[in-house]
Amino acid sequence: MNQDMDISTRKVILTMLKTQGSLAVSDMAEQLGVTEMAVRRHLNTLERDGLIQARLVRQAMGRPTKLYSLTEQADDLFPKKYKHLALDLLAELIEEAGEEQVERLFERRKERLIERYQQQMDGQQLSERVKILAEIQNANGYMVEWKSEEGDRYVIDEHNCPITKVANQYKYACNCELKMFQKLLNADVERTECLAKGGSKCSYTIRNN
Template sequence: MATGTREQIVALLRRDQRTVDELAAAVGTTDNAVRSHLAILERDGLVRVEGVRRTPGAGKPAVLYGLNPAADEVASRAYPAVLVALVDVLLESTPGPEAEAMLQEVGHRLARAIGGEARGTVEQRIEAAAAALIALGGDVEVTRTDEGLVIQGHGCPLGRAVSSRPEVCTAVESFVSDVAGATAIQRCDHGERPRCRFAMGE
């Protein structure tokens, strides 16, 4: 989400529903500029029309905007920090094989939550797994290499956790395997800026 005016609008709507005029006055810009920001926020699923406000003698009622519940998740900075702390605690207190099984189960559950195995040819299912990673915030594409089809990332949707705990990739590996209905073999680049890479079996 962009910073500046759009972030101010989200912060105002977090407190209460508001009209375009009220938002424009609060952030110090024009009605048209606010409408443009609201259109983007609506498209991204963060803001929605909540109703109208009728003022006696004011003519046309004013549209009231409010936040979608999902906006709090997008705006929150707590999720990455809590995830990293949770993973640290779990992996420090759980022996290796149990930790691996637990991370695999996380991937299985995540795959079930989005609908399980995709349909179609192997290639179509692998493309669906890549699309599922993109929906989770990844930036990946399917490429064909000497080793076959590969889901190649330009980042990692769990980068902050993976950079300190590469084991987290196990969850993503089982997620990709389940959605694709094909074995994903992790070949991820770990480090300060992790990048996903999964060699896909058929």
């Protein structure tokens, strides 16, 4: 039983790193509701198996923080497995804590992503912010194209959504992405097409406020 629980916890950690990007031990411990020592034990196993990697990030104050992320080897696990795992975990969370807790989870993910990318946007013109956002989303697997149109208007098209299965069932995921775009771009952003609603892509029209 304990071995099964350990394997399940490691799957959750891998899913967190897949959906949220690089995380510190403290971030994972808080979300899992376990001690940092317990998280480190699982990370040691995952690192030994070549599924995660660590890097030190210097802080303005205090000691450097070690952030963990998936390796390319771990990425191969997900096309067949992580969508179902994520949906199962969210369903369990709703059963245990209610749908509001799932909404809070998506909200926290949105705030974490904004915090991660905001510095790249600061001081940039809207056109540059749109370009940077497209590059970020491309790096995350969204297959993005963007263009400028007349009247200082821009369009971002996402031809792939790595979290389609989740977004199909939990529309709050799409709402959080829209809010994240609005915050990072500091602009009026409208979603005009959505993969989760049967569209051929996710399309966003962006104008200055």
